[in-house]
Amino acid sequence: MLNVLHLINYPGKGGSERYILSLAEALHDNKCKFHVAYSEDGPMLRQARKMGIKTYKIAMRSPYDIKAAMQVKKLCKELSIDIVHTHFLRENYIGVLSKLLGNRVVLVNTGHLLAKKNILVKLTDLLFSAATDEIIAVSNAVKDMMVSEGIRPSKISVIYNGVNLDYWKGERNLKAREEFGIGEEDFVVTSVARFSEEKGHLFLLEAIKQFSKIRQKSGRGSRRKVWFLLVGDGENLEHCKNLASIMGISDSVIFAGFRKDVRSILHSSDLYVSHSMSEALGISILEAMACSLPVVATNSGGPSEIINAENNCGILVEFGDTDGFAAAIHKIVNDTELYNTFRKNALEIVEKEFNLDNTAESTYNLYIKGLKR
Numbered sequence: 001m002l003n004v005l006h007l008i009n010y011p012g013k014g015g016s017e018r019y020i021l022s023l024a025e026a027l028h029d030n031k032c033k034f035h036v037a038y039s040e041d042g043p044m045l046r047q048a049r050k051m052g053i054k055t056y057k058i059a060m061r062s063p064y065d066i067k068a069a070m071q072v073k074k075l076c077k078e079l080s081i082d083i084v085h086t087h088f089l090r091e092n093y094i095g096v097l098s099k100l101l102g103n104r105v106v107l108v109n110t111g112h113l114l115a116k117k118n119i120l121v122k123l124t125d126l127l128f129s130a131a132t133d134e135i136i137a138v139s140n141a142v143k144d145m146m147v148s149e150g151i152r153p154s155k156i157s158v159i160y161n162g163v164n165l166d167y168w169k170g171e172r173n174l175k176a177r178e179e180f181g182i183g184e185e186d187f188v189v190t191s192v193a194r195f196s197e198e199k200g201h202l203f204l205l206e207a208i209k210q211f212s213k214i215r216q217k218s219g220r221g222s223r224r225k226v227w228f229l230l231v232g233d234g235e236n237l238e239h240c241k242n243l244a245s246i247m248g249i250s251d252s253v254i255f256a257g258f259r260k261d262v263r264s265i266l267h268s269s270d271l272y273v274s275h276s277m278s279e280a281l282g283i284s285i286l287e288a289m290a291c292s293l294p295v296v297a298t299n300s301g302g303p304s305e306i307i308n309a310e311n312n313c314g315i316l317v318e319f320g321d322t323d324g325f326a327a328a329i330h331k332i333v334n335d336t337e338l339y340n341t342f343r344k345n346a347l348e349i350v351e352k353e354f355n356l357d358n359t360a361e362s363t364y365n366l367y368i369k370g371l372k373r
Contacts, residue, residue: 001031001033002030002031002032002033002082002083002364002367002371003033003035003079003080003081003082003083004027004034004035004081004082004083004084004085004367005035005036005037005072005075005076005079005081005083005084005105006020006034006036006037006085006086006087007037007038007060007072007084007085007086007091007092007095008020008037008038008086008087008088008091009038009039009040009060009088009090009091009092010038010039010040010042011036011038011040011041011042011043011044011045011048012042012043012044012219013042013043013258014111014163014194015043015112015283015284016043016087016088017042017043017112018283019087019091019110019112019138019161019283020036020044020048020087021047021048021051022101022161022163022164022356022360022362023090023359023360024048024051024053025051025164025356026164026356026357026359026360027360027363028051028052028053028216028362029052031364032364032367034048034053035053035055035079035081036048036053036054036055036056037055037056037057037058037072037075038055038056038057038058038162039057039058039059039060039061039068039078041057042346049353055301056075058072058075059073060090060091060094062090063089063090063094064093064097064247065094065097066097066101067099067100068094069071069094069095069098069100069103069108070101072084072094072095072096072101072103073098073101073103074100076098076103076105077103078359080105080353082105082367082371083105083106083107083108083367083370084098084103084105084106084107084108085108085109085110085301086107086108086109086110087109087110087112088107088112088113088267089121089125092107092109092128092132093124093128094111094128094131095107096128096131096132096263098130099131106133106134106370106371106373107131107132107133107134107370108132108133108134108135108136108366108367109134109135110135110136110137110138111135111136111137111138111142111143111145111146111280112138112142112280113142113278113280113300114141114142114145114206114278114279114280114300114301115278117149117293117361122149122150125149125151125302126149126150126151126233126331127156129151129152129281132155133370133373134155134157134366134370135151135155135156135157136156136157136158136159136161136366137156137157137158137159138158138159138161138280138281138302139158139160139280139281139301139302139305140158140302140305141280141281141301141304142157142280142281142301142302143158143160146249146334147205157362157366159359159363159366160281160305160353160354160358160359161224161281161283161286161354161359162227162286162354162355162356162357162358162359162360163286163287163290163350163354163355164354164356165290165350165351165355165356167263168263168266168287168290168291169290169291169292169347170263170267170291171267172267172268172282173264173268173301174265174268175261175264175268176229176261176264176265176268176269177268180227180229180254180256182225182227182229182254182268183225185224186224186225186226186227187224187225187226187227187231187270187333187339188226188227188229188265188268188269188271188274189226189227189269189270189271189272189273189293189329189333190228190229190230190231190265190269190271190273190288190293191204191228191230191232191272191274191339192198192231192232192262192265192266192272192274192284192287192288193231193274193275193276193284194232194233194234195232195233195234195236195237195240196235196236197233197236197277197312198276198277198278198334199232199234199275199276199277200275200276200277200319201230201236201240202236202240202243202277202297203218203275203277203319203320203322203325204228204230204273204325205240205243205244205247205249205253206243206247206322207275207322207325208228208247208249208252208253208326209247209248209249209322210323210325210326211226211326211329211330212249213326214326214327214330214331217219218300218330218334224333225252226252226333227252227253227254228249228252228253228254229254229255229256229265229269230253230254230255230256231256231257231258231259231265232256232258233257233258237257240255241255242368244314248359253292255365257332258353262287263287263291266287266288266291266293266306267291269288269291270293270339271293271294271296271329271332271333272284272285272288272289272293272294272295272296272297273295273296273297273325273329274295274296274297274298274303275297275298275319275325276298276300276319277300277319278300278301279297279298279301279302279303280301280302281301281302281303281305281306282297282302282306285297285303285306286306286350286354287305288315288346289306289346289347289349289350289354290347290350292343292344292347293343293346294313294314294332294339294342294343294346295307295313295314295315295342295346296315296316296325296328296329296332297314297315297316297317298312298316298317298318298325299316299317299318299319300319304316306349306354311345311349312341312342312345313342313345313346313349314332314342314346315331315332329361
């Protein structure tokens, strides 16, 4: 059994944390023994500890924290760690420094983001990647970005995020609808995302306003109520609430805040929307598709590897095209045949290409590959 130490500065409640916990579901106490070293307390730790994963606090004050690197080296020796798996720039640099200080482990880094970097960070990444044994990109979009920055393609393996189908699959239920006063025959468009600038909620609100205009013009405005259920918290939440009121769309938009019952909400929904400026892949998209929901998403990187003509499970729209986004939602709401096709294909694509078993097996094989090197 491999001993794997995950390094994460702040174990919050985003996609990267769900990635770690998903891997743990499949691999911890199976082929691997997972451990987590963190710098700041966060909500992921509680879930990790429930799964029997030991956690260790190491202050990681900067990407070049030599003291933290020494502590990582010491912890790896105490726990007989085989693999150090890092998830962001700071943690990866500290992992590299620990190796340069004599930490005899395999260092694996997962690239979760499509983020713009300045020239200094690009050069440092290129230098530090030489000491990283294996690099995982969660999509071809992330790999292409890394290659464009000078990292050798042979060092990068694309391993798509996967979801636990046994957890997400299920029957439609009305629990969330009852809570929010949504009728059984109403149509629910759901988004699950943190209210931060890069997630594009302002773009979504503009698209909802445009959707309302399309409905009125088409004469369908009174036939079936369409609700927009926005799940998540964050620094822009209150601003978005105020903006929805100013735009006159508050009567169809529900701000649900942070929720732990996302699965129940998705099974109460009819359509999922992803509206990010930039998305490495979109684990929330996969979770929605595992609940058999069609998706309208922005063409913001990784989503095009899920939603495309071949998979035929949703509609992709350029970020900023509010008319196109609104029209895509309107089309799915009103085209029953198309809706049912997308719904059927969504689940089949996740089962075939984006299930957790595939992700876990590929990741474990990469660990073994690194050890053999």
